[in-house]
Amino acid sequence: MLSSKLPLLTHRPLPKHGSLCCSPSTVIHLITRDFFQAVPGSLLFHKETFLKPLVMMAAATNMAQDSDLEALALRVVDLEKAAAEAHQRAQELNIKGDYKAAQEAYAEMHKLEDEASQLSKQVGCVQCVLGAPTTTRPPPDGILLAVDGTAAQEGTDSSCPQYDERLIELYSQRYMPPPWPASPPTSGTSVPGHDLSVEQRAIGAMRGAAVADAAAMGVHWIYDLDLIRQLETERREQGEQGLEFMNPPRSPFYTYQSGRNSPYGEQAFLLLKSLADCGGCLDCLAYAEAFSAHFGSDAFDGYRDVSCKGFLRNYSRGLLPPLTGADDAQANCTARLAPLVATFVGDPRLMQLVEMVTRVTQNTDAACAWASIGAAILEGIMLGSSAEHAVRSAVHDLEQEAGVERVEGRFKGLWGLSVKVAEELKLTLSVAESGVSVPEGVIQLGGRNCHMPNALTTPLLVVLATERKKNATQPEADFIEAIRSSLKEGGCCASRSSYVGACVGALSGVKAIPNEWSIKYLKLKELEESIERICRSRSAAATGNK
Template sequence: MTHADITLEQRAQGALMGAYIGDALALGPHWYYDLDALRRDYGAWITDYTDPRPDRYHGGLKAGQSSQAGIILDLLTQSLTERGRYDEADFCRRMDQDLFPQLDGTPMNGPGGYTSQSIRETWRLRVREHRPWGQVSGLADTTEAAERILALAIRYALQPAELARQVSANTLLTQHDTTVMAMTVAYGCVLGSLVRGEPLDAQTSDRLMAMVHEGSLPFHAVTSTGEQTPPPGPEAPRQAGQFPSPDALLTTSGILRAATDPDIRIEPAWKASLVYGMPCAVYHQFPAAYYLAGRFQGDFESAVLHAVNGGGQNQARAILTGALAGAIGGIQAIPDRFLKGLEHGDQRLAWAQQLARQTAGSVNAPAGN
């Protein structure tokens, strides 16, 4: 099947299911920074869902189950499919009622077996200090928000300006560092472009930058087309939510050029985790995900398994890579064993199908619907 034969609905389904699958594939071998220990516990190459060891981060869970990232993605996806649009109050209500009562503020607790720094900070401010939503975000530099906003990027793929607005608003609920926000929104913009059917290539950044210059994306264009220096005179005031530079959008194409340059090879590809960094921060995770999805165009299995086998924060890497690779190849590119082995796979596929229909029907919808 060629790229042109993949429908919008198939790309949208592939993106959402790819994220869920990436999360579950990394559940067992999550956070092994000692790669020798990873190989001793799971063998030379992980190919499928695995049980976490009882002494590890997700001990007690079983192969095919989700981490807390997948569970939070459930909350946002279910809200989107039931409401037909992003309803921030509804999503926050689900967090308050369905997630927070199961947390106690410690890391090794809660659904999925581990609660991230970002969610712990939000829980503390919301539950312990009784602050309202909008005043509970923290400074964690992880991809926590990106692991859920990908559902918004799918839903608003045909409305790029609305995509950026909603992704920015949802990210701000739990993370307010401007670099984290810029890189998260940029990832959402890239994923949305893939769901629309645009390729992941060296021109991806150029296409997104064209939207910046026309005012569709909230990044501050330091230079105008063809200029090498900022234009003279005072710069225009920035609106709330605008980011200081477009660099987060420019990252993608540079990495794609490296992935396709015959003189630049990372062999085996899982060592992208060593090149870009194994830790949790956004500046390690997004580049590795772009590299793996770009290198294995249309090969979902290779992209995600190299993300998993790279160790470190492989769960975030696999979620982000899985969404990109699923959008590129469509739902039909995902091996059947991954779909069948995923807990709640049928329900999540039904949500993916419904979200895809909403995405396809949004082309003539007004903003916010």
């Protein structure tokens, strides 16, 4: 009887990284609370005798009473809510052009996030303490679509979000990539670069994304277009063209050495390295552990964004993927796609694997939806399609799936977002076809910030515009023009450039990426080594070797 009241001790599997989802003092609190509620009052003497040592331990940590711990847990919830509101306010201020007030709102957001993280170390799992369901929304019908096409079981314990053993099993598996697919000719094949193999396109995408992100880092998150124009003037006076590899970097939110990846690029690089370290396989638990070890380390001297902090807070509570993911749907979900799509291009499991990776750090349907579309378009280009054909193909599939119950298509209904996403993609195609300049098009698509849909549609606009002017004999010039166009619009230009770099790199291969840019990238050697290991694993899959 008591076991049903103590899910933490009897039902809940232990995380593989060796901790419960709650701190030791929280576990003591939960044991005492649940035990006192479970045992009849007539046995009060016995339960007090049994629990006396535990109660004394709890008192020693100032958490013997429910109200103390629950007050801390409620404070964490309030801080997280206030941080989200500050973030939304900052985005609105950026759109209005009040950049100083926006930076103040961002500073407030980070202060609230940091306080929530500190309190979380004392509380552990907020849901367990409050006896409330997890705040992250599950996929449709409360299930996660499994990689093998089956459905994960629904959890039965509303107060302990990690109860679903089937979900943990899915994330505990290691997924091996298949051999490289052939490059079949398609009606949407672009003439320039049509002779490239899928492997060559995949390499171009991985390298293009990493180098483009580093090129953008120096002007990342500058929303003031007057300042962008001023920096362009300064560069011209110095005999330089473009804003790439600005030295010293001018980002108002962090101070990095020129040539380093932006925070988005650092997260994408960590995924690339995790794939390489796992022999070209996807291991979500290894990825989560590496993410925590790198970004959660006291030695990390970089910037932690909202989803990064949310992940670290959840991971420190002992939660496992996908419950480690933050309640966030910003540009991270598309900025890190290149290494994952390159590793599994042509694999029918790709959409499910994209969802799994996304939920490790961003456990929302919206993040998964936009990541899936971004991955599908990038995969189409890697398989030899033009960018325009890849976008139109995605729109077609979304419209076919919209409104269909129990969809079996590649996007599985996109968590009910098929219609919205299809409309945004059609708007992007329409703006590109109109021939307006990229700056005008960006305005029509809703802005330059880190949020969806514009965090995907604006880089797609740049890619479509570049493709229309694509020069078969000068792919390097196309790449440079595309990235410079991305940078001139300011705002979240690093995530924008990363996706543009991946697409243009896939269209034309490594030859499109300027060598003088590559040598400025601080992690070039590690990038090349990781790419080589991933490619070697896919080539080995064709012969059955490991």
